[in-house]
Amino acid sequence: MAEEVSSQMNSLSISETNPSSSATISLVSGDDIVFKVEPTIAKEMETVQSFIDETDGKITTIPLPNISSHDLPYVIEYCEKSIAGKITKEFEAEFVKKLNNEEVKELFLAANYLNIKKLLDFLSQVIADRIANKSVEYVRRYFGIENDFTPEEEAKLREELAWTFTGVDPDDEDEN
Amino acid sequence: MRRFMNFMLLAQQTMRKRRRRERLMEKKKRKTKMVTPIPPKPFVHEELIIEILLCLPVKSLIRFQCVSKQWFSLISDPNFVKSHFQLTPHTRRIEFISSDFGQTTSIDFEEQFDLENAFVKQCNFFHPHVDSLIQIISSCRGFIFFHHSSGFCILNPCTKVHKQIPLAPGEFETNLELRYFYYLYGFGYDPLRDDYLVVSLSCIPAEEDLSRVEYFSLKDNKWKQIEDTYFLYTIDKIDPRVGSLYNNAIHWLALHSDSLVEVIVVFDLTERELFEMPYPNGVEHKSDHCELWVFGEFLSLWAMDCENSKIEIWLMKEYNVHSSWIKAIVLPMNILSPHQFSPICSTKYGDIIGTDGSRLMRYTDKGEFIEGSSYIPFADTAVSSGFPSIMYTESLLSLPGDHMQAYEDDSD
Structure with missing residues (x-):
């Protein structure tokens, strides 16, 4: 486990390059992987920061049970860029290129949980762009929404809104 | 849905409340020696759904009204609709109206005339076989205003919200x-x-x-x-x-x-009074060969110079400042058909879209002809005095006191 952590940290080049700064914050993912980050990174995550503030900085290990070790490095990467003032269109395009629709959704939830406004806004737009041309069925599945229209109600609505059902992407081609 | 009085304000308040709640929860947890912040809300929470819906284009939103009753109410909510119109970049299209066939057709024009993805909408409230002369047509915030049979009609072609206005x-x-x-x-x-x-x-x-x-x-x-x-x-x-x-x-x-x-002559819509502005100096053409329109961010006047086969485009660079009028563009007319050309709108790249009564045409802001499209639906209903097409901005807005009448109305 310890080795896994350090390899994660190397790939993200967090903390160790700057030992003189104040105590690092340990973020513990839902699957118990520890990510050490600079306090400045924690500041970007309002939920984490308010937690630190509440404990007067005495507690520096923060469990984030709802965020997996798969998602957390992405969040940290985004926060690092944000602090460095290097959030560009190019960076954002590269950032989401690696992510499939499920991963984008997970990150969106993580951003909401951690209360990172910039990331949340950005991912709202990414999700919107990715579902804009999708079918109603796809959207229900994606958000886990139950259709509570009766078949008659839905048929009537679809007939009235028929023009919006043209040019919709087929459902199967996207999952990645 | 009536709960959001002011959507933006509420979003902020909720955010603040959420933080307060989180802190409270955290305090409680410290007491019980648990250090786990609260679990996230379920994904279907309205706040999060709204964040995403606000980023979607109008056509997708209308389709997604079919997702569930919750989505239907969220997307129809007047405060959501207003926020969406204010926050989301506008999509503009050119709409063609035919009362003869009870339908409207619109196309994207910003980059090129996108004929393949034209939206064709049935509007059953049009009475067929009545006077279909559409000489008067204008648009504002997603609504199209036009003369229709014995009065006027205001129509949002996306939501089909409409209202008849008597003369x-x-x-x-x-x-x-x-x-x-x-x-x-x-x-x-x-x-x-x-x-x-x-x-x-x-x-x-x-x-x-x-x-x-x-x-x-x-x-x-x-x-x-x-x-x-x-x-x-x-x-x-x-x-x-x-x-x-x-x-x-x-x-x-x-x-x-x-x-x-x-x-x-100007009618100020907020003051509700008339005032006048002088005609720009230097326009040497009679006003029956001229018309006002909007070019980019400016009030503009186009003037047809029949003798020299060109159209001049004048811009008022600063509103209501007479000396700010300049002649900005001259379009050559020699490649146009003999019909009268009139501009409809400009694109976000500064191209000029116009019609000669039978085609749509595109010019650059340097006056170079780029493309002409013979595609004009219902060309037979075009009349010499006007052309039933208009540029409009897509919106979900409804008219005052008129929320959600659209779908019911269409069935009768």
Whole structure:
């Protein structure tokens, strides 16, 4: 486990390059992987920061049970860029290129949980762009929404809104 | 849904509440020696859904009303709709209206005429086989205003929200062709009162006391004549004209009825009064070969120079500053068809879109011809005095006091 952590940290080049700064914050993912980050990174995550503030900085290990070790490095990467003032269109395009629709959704939830406004806004737009041309069925599945229209109600609505059902992407081609 | 009084405010409040709640929870947890922050809300929580919905284009939102009853209410909510119109970049299209066939067709024009992805919408409330002359057409915030059978119609082609507006009480008969009056019309939005107005200016030459300035307020649902204001102008085209909406005011070209000096007559939609601006210096063409429109961010005048086969495009660089008028672009006319060319709108890249009555055409801002499309649906209903097409901005907005009447209405 310890080795896994350090390899994660190397790939993200967090903390160790700057030992003189104040105590690092340990973020513990839902699957118990520890990510050490600079306090400045924690500041970007309002939920984490308010937690630190509440404990007067005495507690520096923060469990984030709802965020997996798969998602957390992405969040940290985004926060690092944000602090460095290097959030560009190019960076954002590269950032989401690696992510499939499920991963984008997970990150969106993580951003909401951690209360990172910039990331949340950005991912709202990414999700919107990715579902804009999708079918109603796809959207229900994606958000886990139950259709509570009766078949008659839905048929009537679809007939009235028929023009919006043209040019919709087929459902199967996207999952990645 | 009525719960969001002001969507943006609420979002902020919820965020603050959430933080407070989280802190409280955290305090509790410390006491019980648990250090786990609260679990996230379920994904279907409205706040999060709304964040995403606000980023979607109008067409997707309308389709996604079918997702569930919750989504239907969220997307139809008047406060959501307003926030969406304010926050989401606007999509503009050119709409063609045919009352003969009870349908409308719209195309994307920003980069090229996207004929393959035209939206064709059935609008069953059109009465077939009635007078289908559409001489007057204008648009504002996703609504299209046009003359239709015995009155006017305001239609949001996306939501199909629509309303019939009667002719002003003082208007001569109901047929626009059989009258001795000169008429100027306009349609616009009053942001102060969140109201839409249809404006009608009418006059009989040499009978000033019969001239009148009237407007129909959608909120009050009635016509109102502005007392003691006379429309002392005339126009040198027989057909009724529709004004250009710019800066919360409607603008028409007209002539002083006594001196026949050309002026720009303006109706301020928030002040609800008339004023005039002088005609730009240097435009040497008669006003019957000119028209006002909006080019990019500017009120503009295009003037047809028939002798030299060109169209000049003038811009008022600073609103209501006479000296700021400049001649910006000259379009050559020699490659145009003999029909009269008239601009419709400009694209976000500065291209000029216009029509010669049978085609849509695109010019660069340097006056170079780029493309012409013979695609004009319902070309047979086009009339010499006008062309039933208009640029509009897609929106989900409804008219005052008129929420959600659209779908019910269409079935009857």
